[in-house]
Amino acid sequence: MAYVDDFPTDARIVRWNMLVAFTALGIGGLFGMIQGLHRTGYFRGFVSSADYYTVLTGHGVLLALVFTTFALCGLFTWGVTRSLDRPLPSARFAMTWFGLMLVGAVMAAVTILGGLVPQMPLNADVLYTFYAPMKAHPAFYAGLALFIVGSWLAGVDWFRTYWRWRGDNPDQRIPLQTFMALTTMLMWYISSAGVAVEVLVFLLPWSLGLIQQVDPLLTRTLFWYFGHPVVYFWLMPAYFIWYTVLPKLSGGRLFSDPLARVVFVLFLLLSTPVGFHHQYVDPGIPEGFKFIAMTNTMFLLLPSLLTAFTVVASMEHGARQRGGEGRLGWLRELPWDEPAFAGCALAGLMFAAGGFSGMINAGMNINYLIHNTLWVPGHFHLTVGTASALTFMAAGYWLFPQITGNRLRFRSLATIQPYVWFIGMTLMSNAMHRAGLAGIPRRTAEPQYDSITFQGVVGGVSEMRLQIAIGGTILFLGLVLFLIVIFGTWLGGSGNDSLRVNGAIPAPLSGPEHSPRILDNLKLWTAVAILLIVLAYGLPLSAMISDGLFAPGSPPIPV
Numbered sequence: 229m230a231y232v233d234d235f236p237t238d239a240r241i242v243r244w245n246m247l248v249a250f251t252a253l254g255i256g257g258l259f260g261m262i263q264g265l266h267r268t269g270y271f272r273g274f275v276s277s278a279d280y281y282t283v284l285t286g287h288g289v290l291l292a293l294v295f296t297t298f299a300l301c302g303l304f305t306w307g308v309t310r311s312l313d314r315p316l317p318s319a320r321f322a323m324t325w326f327g328l329m330l331v332g333a334v335m336a337a338v339t340i341l342g343g344l345v346p347q348m349p350l351n352a353d354v355l356y357t358f359y360a361p362m363k364a365h366p367a368f369y370a371g372l373a374l375f376i377v378g379s380w381l382a383g384v385d386w387f388r389t390y391w392r393w394r395g396d397n398p399d400q401r402i403p404l405q406t407f408m409a410l411t412t413m414l415m416w417y418i419s420s421a422g423v424a425v426e427v428l429v430f431l432l433p434w435s436l437g438l439i440q441q442v443d444p445l446l447t448r449t450l451f452w453y454f455g456h457p458v459v460y461f462w463l464m465p466a467y468f469i470w471y472t473v474l475p476k477l478s479g480g481r482l483f484s485d486p487l488a489r490v491v492f493v494l495f496l497l498l499s500t501p502v503g504f505h506h507q508y509v510d511p512g513i514p515e516g517f518k519f520i521a522m523t524n525t526m527f528l529l530l531p532s533l534l535t536a537f538t539v540v541a542s543m544e545h546g547a548r549q550r551g552g553e554g555r556l557g558w559l560r561e562l563p564w565d566e567p568a569f570a571g572c573a574l575a576g577l578m579f580a581a582g583g584f585s586g587m588i589n590a591g592m593n594i595n596y597l598i599h600n601t602l603w604v605p606g607h608f609h610l611t612v613g614t615a616s617a618l619t620f621m622a623a624g625y626w627l628f629p630q631i632t633g634n635r636l637r638f639r640s641l642a643t644i645q646p647y648v649w650f651i652g653m654t655l656m657s658n659a660m661h662r663a664g665l666a667g668i669p670r671r672t673a674e675p676q677y678d679s680i681t682f683q684g685v686v687g688g689v690s691e692m693r694l695q696i697a698i699g700g701t702i703l704f705l706g707l708v709l710f711l712i713v714i715f716g717t718w719l720g721g722s723g724n725d726s727l728r729v730n731g732a733i734p735a736p737l738s739g740p741e742h743s744p745r746i747l748d749n750l751k752l753w754t755a756v757a758i759l760l761i762v763l764a765y766g767l768p769l770s771a772m773i774s775d776g777l778f779a780p781g782s783p784p785i786p787v
């Protein structure tokens with residue numbers, strides 16, 4: 229029996245979320261390729277120099293916000309209902325949050341793309357970080373607000389399902405996948421409150437003309453209060469797949485359920501009190517608080533290192549079950565020709581590289597070297613752009629047959645797709661990192677300044693630009709392969725007769741009974757998380773608002 233037979237309504241909800249996610253991925257990826265080509269200086273025909281920022285905003289919003297959040301909603305709806313073995317309480321409620329998110333996302337996207345059509349009054353060239361003094365059309369902020377509220381209601385839906393299950397099972401440990409979804413959502417409620425205040429109290433009224441000015445430092449701080457934890461909102465669903473699906477795909481079982489719980493609790497505690505590490509160069513924030521943020525950030529490496537250990541141990545266990553031997557010889561026994569496995573494993577490998585460049589970003593002193601250069605997109609295309617994106621694609625290969633009842637189509641394309649993405653990203657990200665070291669700025673259509681020449685540290689500047697463009701084109705090709713497989717599987721229905729995916733997930737080697745019950749005390753961890761935030765943010769925030777909520781203000785930069 230596939231998931232779709234047990235939970236037909238929920239399967240539809242998962243399907244729709246994933247399809248919106250992958251559509252956003254397709255459009256956003258096309259914009260990415262255009263950017264890479266534009267920056268070479270040779271292929272400028274696609275968009276004008278000014279429109280570059282419209283495209284860049286579309287790329288960032290569609291990929292970093294829309295694609296990731298819909299994918300998360302699809303994966304968590306599947307994980308919660310599967311692990312609790314009960315459907316969401318009400319299809320109507322589920323369609324409400326899905327609808328709110330969709331309407332919000334479409335409003336934001338249409339407002340951004342309106343910038344490409346001179347006759348339309350809409351525009352929002354404010355980049356996906358959208359902070360003042362850049363100002364967008366009110367429809368953009370209203371769309372964002374709907375989108376965030378929709379995501380909150382999605383979390384309510386998973387909590388409701390969990391509470392009902394709890395009523396029937398008062399003494400059981402929370403099933404792991406549900407535990408992961410709930411801790412992620414608690415983190416999301418705490419952190420997205422910051423961006424909700426930023427949008428609803430400041431940016432939307434300002435863009436409607438109801439207030440004349442906003443305080444850029446305060447609104448930036450509110451943004452980054454949310455802007456770091458949001459990266460865990462992208463990553464935790466990838467971890468969720470690595471912990472619960474990847475061991476099975478490797479032919480084994482999860483090494484340790486308790487370690488997985490510890491990791492998710494650590495993310496809940498530490499994701500938010502670190503946001504100042506995005507503001508190292510902002511004046512007006514005391515250096516000591518930047519230092520605290522840096523220290524917390526370094527602690528945040530711990531859950532990722534624990535994950536690397538647990539996931540690799542599970543993979544090794546799987547490979548040895550399949551007859552793998554030797555210190556590293558077992559690696560050969562892993563199913564590298566299985567697209568879902570290869571996608572997750574390559575995503576994890578790239579994430580390790582992203583972790584290293586992330587440590588450079590996080591260091592208060594070396595951050596100055598790479599701040600606002602192409603190094604930064606070089607870094608996060610390894611993390612969100614691959615660790616999350618490629619894992620979500622891989623999860624799609626595994627999940628689509630289960631949620632549609634159809635066999636995976638174009639399997640040979642699916643088999644090579646993760647490798648195509650891996651090669652494209654290796655080229656693009658490597659060149660972006662090096663270009664950043666040469667001082668080439670990010671978010672700049674044509675980075676040529678009078679009397680400044682960029683010196684390549686290794687290789688030349690035009691070589692790096694070319695490598696970014698070639699890597700970006702290969703990535704887009706990888707994306708097209710993926711979309712052919714997924715939409716082919718969805719539309720090319722062959723019925724339920726020959727499903728090749730076995731959706732069962734085996735029990736871990738070490739189960740939840742090996743950990744103290746306090747790990748499941750979500751109220752306690754939420755309280756500790758809030759306490760840490762008060763310590764990290766209380767004083768600097770109160771200093772920022774002590775001179776008035778809207779002052780010192782700043783005139784808008786019209787876009």
Ligand code: HEM
Nearest residue numbers: 257260261264288291292355356613617670671672700703
């Ligand atoms: C086809 C694959 C992709 C290509 C070719 C691509 C290319 C690029 C390029 C060249 C930039 C830098 C532009 C600049 O700073 O001037 C960029 C920025 C960015 N990319 Fe990608 N990218 C791809 C996929 C992704 C994915 C999958 C994600 C996230 C899930 C992502 C998220 C971002 C974000 C958030 C930015 C920063 C936008 C900003 O600075 O406002 N990209 N991308």
Ligand SMILES: [Cu+2]
Nearest residue numbers: 455456505506
């Ligand atoms: Cu961060």
